[in-house]
Amino acid sequence: MILPHFQNPWAFVLLLLIPLLAWDYFQRHQKRRASIRFPSLSVVKRMPQSTAYRFRHMLLFLRLAAVFLLVTALARPQQGEALEEVSAQGVDIALILDISSSMRTLDFKPKNRLVAAKKVIEDFIMGRKHDRIGLVVFAGHSYTQCPLTLDYNVLAELLRKVDFGHVEDGTAIGTGLLNGINRLRGSTAKSKVVVLLTDGQNNAGEVDPVTAARAAQALGIKVYTIGMGKDGDQPIEIDDPVFGKRIVSVRTDVDMSMLRQIAQITGGKSYRAQDTHALEEIYGEIDKLEKSEIKTTSYYRYHELFMTLAYAALLLILAEAILANTRFRKVP
Numbered sequence: 001m002i003l004p005h006f007q008n009p010w011a012f013v014l015l016l017l018i019p020l021l022a023w024d025y026f027q028r029h030q031k032r033r034a035s036i037r038f039p040s041l042s043v044v045k046r047m048p049q050s051t052a053y054r055f056r057h058m059l060l061f062l063r064l065a066a067v068f069l070l071v072t073a074l075a076r077p078q079q080g081e082a083l084e085e086v087s088a089q090g091v092d093i094a095l096i097l098d099i100s101s102s103m104r105t106l107d108f109k110p111k112n113r114l115v116a117a118k119k120v121i122e123d124f125i126m127g128r129k130h131d132r133i134g135l136v137v138f139a140g141h142s143y144t145q146c147p148l149t150l151d152y153n154v155l156a157e158l159l160r161k162v163d164f165g166h167v168e169d170g171t172a173i174g175t176g177l178l179n180g181i182n183r184l185r186g187s188t189a190k191s192k193v194v195v196l197l198t199d200g201q202n203n204a205g206e207v208d209p210v211t212a213a214r215a216a217q218a219l220g221i222k223v224y225t226i227g228m229g230k231d232g233d234q235p236i237e238i239d240d241p242v243f244g245k246r247i248v249s250v251r252t253d254v255d256m257s258m259l260r261q262i263a264q265i266t267g268g269k270s271y272r273a274q275d276t277h278a279l280e281e282i283y284g285e286i287d288k289l290e291k292s293e294i295k296t297t298s299y300y301r302y303h304e305l306f307m308t309l310a311y312a313a314l315l316l317i318l319a320e321a322i323l324a325n326t327r328f329r330k331v332p
Contacts, residue, residue: 172205
């Protein structure tokens, strides 16, 4: 709703008539005042004032209020309503997340690689508008955690439930990528994007990552790849059947050469994230690169209010006329 505005604001100049009318009224009122001589004013002071006397200026008030309403009506007040039409050509995005055991590595805050990745990805999801987003996870095999959807709250909830142990361990990057491509294969969106995050090397699955990348290229799907984690010996939490949970050191290496090749084939970009802040910046850059095309048409619809004011002024004028000839009638 838009605040009221006036089509003819110049009309408010006529409000200068109000003090002139008031001045004229009191001038004439003073001239017509009658006087009666009393031997003592104490008698007059004890006389009760009539209702007509107490409200003797009521007619002036009604007349000035009517003038004010008529001038405001002449200014043509209008109440506007803003309407907006949004037409968007959204981006279809498949998010692919590695959940292999190496994502337990404790080199990312607040806990491990998977927890950090899930937090950053959720922020990415909730910052989008008009885009369909799906989620695919993989370890030794791949499955779709959420198909393409515009319901970001449901998608975020399903992302929070992602954890280790749902599929056998391994790093089937090619299989995960192909699954994400299949989510987008029937898409009619102007832009189709895959964001693939992994912290290892392809060592499982039946599909080579480069082969999957060529399939994406054929379908016009752009792939952004993110290599997560630091190379070399890193601390990782394991669940030992004998000693329980404990921290050990393992060697992790990201196949950045392969990730760069996937991005190059599909026209995307390849990134490396070695801490949580870098990961946030990467998803922020992808968010800026892959923006929906949104066209907004705004228009306004106005409702005239002057008739309401004119009717109110007419009632005041009518009330003044009735009271002037009845309750406040003056005898010559």
